[in-house]
Structures are given as structure tokens and as C-alpha cells.
Amino acid sequence: MSDLSSFKKVFKGDVVTPDSPEYEQAIARWAANSQRRAAVVAFVKDADDVSAALKYAREHKLPIAVKGGGHNPAGASSVEGGLVIDLSRHITGVRIDEEKKLGYVGGGALWKNVDETAIKYGLAGVGGTVNHTGVGGLTLGGGFGYLTGDHGLVVDNLVQATVVTADGSILAANKTENPDLFWALRGGGSNFGVVTEFVFQLHPQRSTVFGGMIVFPGFVVDQLMPILVEKFSKGLDPKETFMQVLTLDPAGRPCIVFTVFYNGSEEEGRAHYKPFYDLKPVMDTCREIPYEKLNTIQNDKVEHGRNYYMKPAYLIRPDLNVTKKLLERLPQLVATHKDAIEGITFVIEYWSLKKACSVPAGETAFIRDPRLSGVANVVFRENTPEHLKLTRQIASELIEITQTLPENTQGSGTGYGNYSALYIEAPQANNAQALFGANYSRLTELKKKYDPDMVFSKWFTIAPAEK
Ligand SMILES: Cc1cc2nc3c(=O)[nH]c(=O)nc-3n(C[C@H](O)[C@H](O)[C@H](O)COP(=O)(O)OP(=O)(O)OC[C@H]3O[C@@H](n4cnc5c(N)ncnc54)[C@H](O)[C@@H]3O)c2cc1C
Numbered sequence: 001m002s003d004l005s006s007f008k009k010v011f012k013g014d015v016v017t018p019d020s021p022e023y024e025q026a027i028a029r030w031a032a033n034s035q036r037r038a039a040v041v042a043f044v045k046d047a048d049d050v051s052a053a054l055k056y057a058r059e060h061k062l063p064i065a066v067k068g069g070g071h072n073p074a075g076a077s078s079v080e081g082g083l084v085i086d087l088s089r090h091i092t093g094v095r096i097d098e099e100k101k102l103g104y105v106g107g108g109a110l111w112k113n114v115d116e117t118a119i120k121y122g123l124a125g126v127g128g129t130v131n132h133t134g135v136g137g138l139t140l141g142g143g144f145g146y147l148t149g150d151h152g153l154v155v156d157n158l159v160q161a162t163v164v165t166a167d168g169s170i171l172a173a174n175k176t177e178n179p180d181l182f183w184a185l186r187g188g189g190s191n192f193g194v195v196t197e198f199v200f201q202l203h204p205q206r207s208t209v210f211g212g213m214i215v216f217p218g219f220v221v222d223q224l225m226p227i228l229v230e231k232f233s234k235g236l237d238p239k240e241t242f243m244q245v246l247t248l249d250p251a252g253r254p255c256i257v258f259t260v261f262y263n264g265s266e267e268e269g270r271a272h273y274k275p276f277y278d279l280k281p282v283m284d285t286c287r288e289i290p291y292e293k294l295n296t297i298q299n300d301k302v303e304h305g306r307n308y309y310m311k312p313a314y315l316i317r318p319d320l321n322v323t324k325k326l327l328e329r330l331p332q333l334v335a336t337h338k339d340a341i342e343g344i345t346f347v348i349e350y351w352s353l354k355k356a357c358s359v360p361a362g363e364t365a366f367i368r369d370p371r372l373s374g375v376a377n378v379v380f381r382e383n384t385p386e387h388l389k390l391t392r393q394i395a396s397e398l399i400e401i402t403q404t405l406p407e408n409t410q411g412s413g414t415g416y417g418n419y420s421a422l423y424i425e426a427p428q429a430n431n432a433q434a435l436f437g438a439n440y441s442r443l444t445e446l447k448k449k450y451d452p453d454m455v456f457s458k459w460f461t462i463a464p465a466e467k
Contacts (some may be wrong), residue, residue: 004040008403011049011052011053012045012048012049013042013043013045015040016041016043016157018037018039024039026084027084028305029072030071030073030308031072031148031307033073033307033309033380033388034076034078035078035328036075037080037081038078038082038083039062040057040084041083041084041153042084043086044085044086044091045091047164050156050164050170051168053165054455055168058455063457064083064084064455064456065083065085067108068088069088069109069134069135070134071138073308074421074423075192075424077137079458088108089367091106092106092108092109092110093105093106094114094119096202098123101198102159102200103199103200105135105200106367107162107196108135108136109135110131110134110135111127111128111130111131111133111135111138111145112133112295119205119207119291122205123205124202124291125151125154125157125200125202126143126144126157127154128145129145129243129259130295130298130299131295131299132304135198137190138154138418139155139158139198140185140187140188140303141187141202141366141417142154142187142366144416145295146294147203147446148241148353148355148356149240149351150239150361151201151239153368155186155307155366156186156364158186158198158201158357159199159200160174160182161185161198161200162195163181163193163194164196165193167450180449181193182225183364185365187365187439188446189459190456191447191451192457205263205291207290209263209264209288209289209291209294210260210263210265210286210287211262211269211282212287213257213284213297214257214273214276214277214283214284214285214286215284216279217282218255218327219254221320221327223279224276227275227276227279229317229318230275235354236352237264239263239272240260240350240460241260242258242273243349243350244257245345246323246326246347246348247330248331248334249342252335256283256323258276259298260276267339270286293389306342307381307382307391308377308378309379309388309391309392309421310378310395310420310421311415311421312338312373312375312416312420313375314374314408315405315408316371316405316410317372319346322401322404325401325404326346327415332411340381340386340387341378342391344379345376346374346375346376346377346398347377348372348373350371350372354399361438362370362438362439365442369411371411373416374415378391378394391405412437417460422434423459423460423461432462436462443462447464448464451464
């Protein structure tokens with residue numbers, strides 16, 4: 001305790017311990033199952049506070065976790081018995097340089113903060129499609145968003161980061177200062193330090209866009225999929241993004257929900273998605289909405305505090321047979337396991353990846369994959385080993401269904417790293433190597449340079465190079 005008192009003397013932020021009345025709230029995460037009982041939660045105020053917290057944790061041999069928006073469902077921002085460096089209370093500011101079209105964003109900000117501030121200047125950045133997600137984790141793991149078609153990945157729009165590295169140094173990382181660290185941060189996740197500020201390139205953005213949800217009953221799949229296949233084979237328009245969500249309606253019947261976006265007016269959006277509308281959806285909430293509402297469309301489908309599990313996979317193209325098999329299996333799984341499972345969705349994200357994949361391989365640590373990103377999401381009732389085990393089996397079964405199309409089995413098999421929990425589930429396998437592929441070797445060199453003692457080891461942990 002005396003040690004903690006000396007820490008408090010140099011630390012400007014708030015220190016929360018298990019005896020504090022606000023402790024339970026301090027360790028809460030978006031997914032209830034990713035909560036861990038930390039010994040200390042340090043709500044940092046600035047980069048110096050991060051240095052002090054790192055020093056304290058290292059001196060006392062406390063394992064460290066870093067929390068931004070708290071959305072990782074596999075516990076990557078939580079730590080049992082260790083110290084959490086939490087940026088989400090005090091480092092959430094967003095400042096806009098209108099002339100240079102830059103956004104200076106606190107490392108603990110949510111995308112809501114960015115969307116709402118930037119659009120006041122007629123600007124927007126590529127950011128998460130659920131606005132209560134954190135800027136920190138989403139950016140460092142690559143980052144896709146509705147504007148990816150036009151502007152690439154979130155990391156492609158990162159201009160600079162202020163980083164506190166494992167030894168407590170505060171560094172600027174950009175194309176000219178510490179360019180190796182800047183390269184590693186753009187996809188290397190939380191392996192290299194704590195980012196207290198991100199600087200993003202923003203882009204002129206119209207103030208209203210077309211967005212909402214369109215719902216079809218599962219039985220129209222035979223008519224719907226050819227439309228999707230044709231649309232996909234012609235190439236997606238950079239102005240459009242939609243997510244195909246295979247799920248169940250309130251009566252437990254399969255349905256297909258599209259969360260759609262078109263960067264234009266309602267008239268343009270409806271014309272663009274006419275082939276969908278011609279099929280007469282049973283529900284349509286789409287309309288012209290203020291830009292800052294776009295990333296709220298899905299918010300209430302993914303509320304805080306439930307037990308979530310996600311398993312991703314890349315998919316080569318939309319496929320009728322795979323879709324039919326998934327739609328057939330979802331109600332069976334929910335009915336069979338209704339005591340353990342609250343809900344299941346399988347989501348396939350359609351954004352034009354031309355811009356993102358035009359960035360040369362090796363330009364950033366993030367490995368670009370031109371395929372569609374799919375993810376199985378399972379909500380389970382109790383955070384028990386039994387329910388989690390069953391949940392994992394169900395998610396794996398859904399991924400296996402996608403692999404009945406042989407081309408879907410190609411590649412590393414990790415899917416998008418920010419949706420994956422592989423690093424927790426199979427710690428023996430070299431998951432980081434699988435995720436980072438050709439970039440792994442360079443990342444191990446940089447891990448040796450910036451974090452040789454593996455202080456940051458909660459997300460696809462990179463091992464430092466040996467020689
Ligand atoms: C509902 C939902 C919607 C999503 N939508 C999208 C989407 O549209 N596009 C997309 O690309 N991904 C999306 N994701 C995935 C998302 O990118 C990851 O869950 C990401 O980890 C969330 O970041 P966070 O800061 O909220 O999480 P946290 O749990 O706080 O952190 C996740 C990881 O990042 C690290 N981290 C966070 N902040 C910092 C920081 N400032 N410095 C250093 N390390 C940090 C943590 O230590 C941890 O390892 C979504 C996830 C969910 C649950």
C-alpha cells in the first residue's frame with residue numbers, strides 16, 4: 001500500500017483498487033465475459049501518467065493491460081491481478097485542424113467522439129461502424145469502416161501517433177520520426193506501446209448520407225443471392241458499404257438483414273440499392289440521416305454487458321450454398337442450445353477493398369486480404385466454462401460451413417485480427433506469425449527494439465527476435 005501511495009504522488013490520474021466503490025465499473029468491459037479482476041486500474045491523464053504507471057507495474061512485477069474503448073471480447077484490455085492503464089476516462093479529446101484536415105484524437109476516445117466532432121467541420125475519417133467502439137484497439141489492428149471504399153483502412157489514414165513504449169519513453173511516430181515504430185503500429189496492435197494520441201487524415205464529407213437496415217425473410221435467399229453475386233462480381237462501388245447479417249427474426253425464423261450505407265442522398269441510395277428493393281423487403285429503415293448517425297445504426301444490436309464471442313474468417317465471394325447452409329443451421333443451433341445461447345449472427349462485410357489493397361504489401365504491418373471479412377457472433381447466457389466451450393464449438397461450426405467452399409480455406413485462417421480470439425484460445429500455436437505472415441520477421445525485430453521484455457502481451461503477442 002505504501003508503494004501505491006508513492007505512485008499516487010507522481011500520478012495525476014485516478015487510481016482504483018478492489019476496495020474502491022467504483023471498482024466494478026472500472027473493470028467492466030463491453031463483453032461481460034472479458035472482464036478480469038485487476039489489482040489496480042490507473043485512469044491516466046497524459047503520457048507522463050502512462051510512463052509512471054508502466055514504471056510502477058514493472059517494478060512490482062504486475063502484468064499490464066491497456067484499455068481504450070474496452071470492446072475486445074477476449075479480454076485483451078483486462079488483466080487478472082495486474083495493472084490496467086485505462087485511457088477511457090481522461091484521454092478522449094478530439095481536436096480538429098480544419099485547414100490541414102487533421103483530427104488529433106485521444107488514445108481512449110470512442111469513434112462517436114471523432115464522428116460528432118469532425119462533421120462539424122464538414123470532415124470525417126475512416127472509423128468503426130459501431131460508434132461506441134474504441135479508436136485505440138480498432139486503429140492499431142487495421143481498422144475498417146463505412147468510408148473504407150473511398151479512403152482505405154484506418155491505418156492508411158494515420159498520420160502520427162504519440163506512443164509510450166515499454167521503458168516509459170514518450171515517442172512521436174510518423175513517416176520521418178521513428179518510422180519503424182510507425183510502421184509497426186499500423187496493424188501490429190498493442191504490441192509496441194500505449195498510444196496517447198492518434199493523428200488522422202480526415203476528408204471532406206457531405207452532412208447527410210443514406211443508411212439503415214433492410215430485412216428479408218430467409219426464404220428469399222434463392223432470389224437474393226444471385227443479386228449479391230452479380231453486384232460483387234461487377235465490383236463494389238467505393239461509395240457503398242453493406243453488411244449481410246444472417247440471423248433469426250423474433251419468431252426464431254431465419255432472416256437476412258442488410259445494414260446499408262451509400263455516401264449520397266436518399267434518392268441516390270434507393271436507386272443504388274434498387275435490385276434489393278425490387279425484392280420487396282419486409283422491413284426498411286433506410287433514409288437520409290445525418291452523417292454522425294451512420295455509425296449508430298447497429299448500436300442497439302450490440303449493447304454493452306452481455307457475454308459475446310466472435311470468430312472471423314475471410315470469404316472469397318458470396319455463395320448461395322454456404323448462405324443456405326448457414327441459414328438452415330442457425331435456428332437448429334439456437335433451438336438445441338436455448339439454455340446456453342441467447343443469439344447467433346453471421347455477418348459478412350461488403351466494402352470496396354480496391355483502395356485498401358492498392359497500398360503495397362509491406363507498407364504497413366497490417367496484412368491486406370482482398371477477400372470479404374466474415375464473422376460469427378454468438379451471445380451466450382452465462383460466463384461459465386461450459387457455456388463458453390459450447391459457444392466456441394458453435395462459432396467453429398459456422399466457420400466450417402463457410403469452408404465447404406474450398407477457396408475459403410486458403411490463407412492464414414486467422415480472419416481479421418480485430419475480431420479474433422485465437423491468441424487466447426490456442427496460446428501454444430504461433431498465432432501472431434499466422435496473422436502477420438510475411439511481416440512477422442520484421443515485427444520480431446521491432447519487438448526486440450521497443451518491447452524486449454514483452455510487457456505488452458495481450459493481443460497476438462509478437463516474440464522479440466533472438467539475435
Ligand atoms: C460491436 C463491435 C463493432 C466493431 N466494429 C468494427 C468495425 O467496424 N471495424 C473494425 O475494424 N473493427 C470493428 N470491431 C473490432 C474492433 O476493432 C476491436 O474489438 C478493437 O479491439 C476495439 O478496440 P477498443 O479500443 O474498443 O478495445 P479495447 O478492448 O480497449 O482494446 C483492444 C486492444 O487494443 C489495445 N488498445 C486499445 N487502445 C489502445 C491504445 N490507445 N494504445 C495501445 N493499445 C491500445 C488494448 O490493449 C487491447 O489489446 C468491432 C468490435 C465490436 C465489439
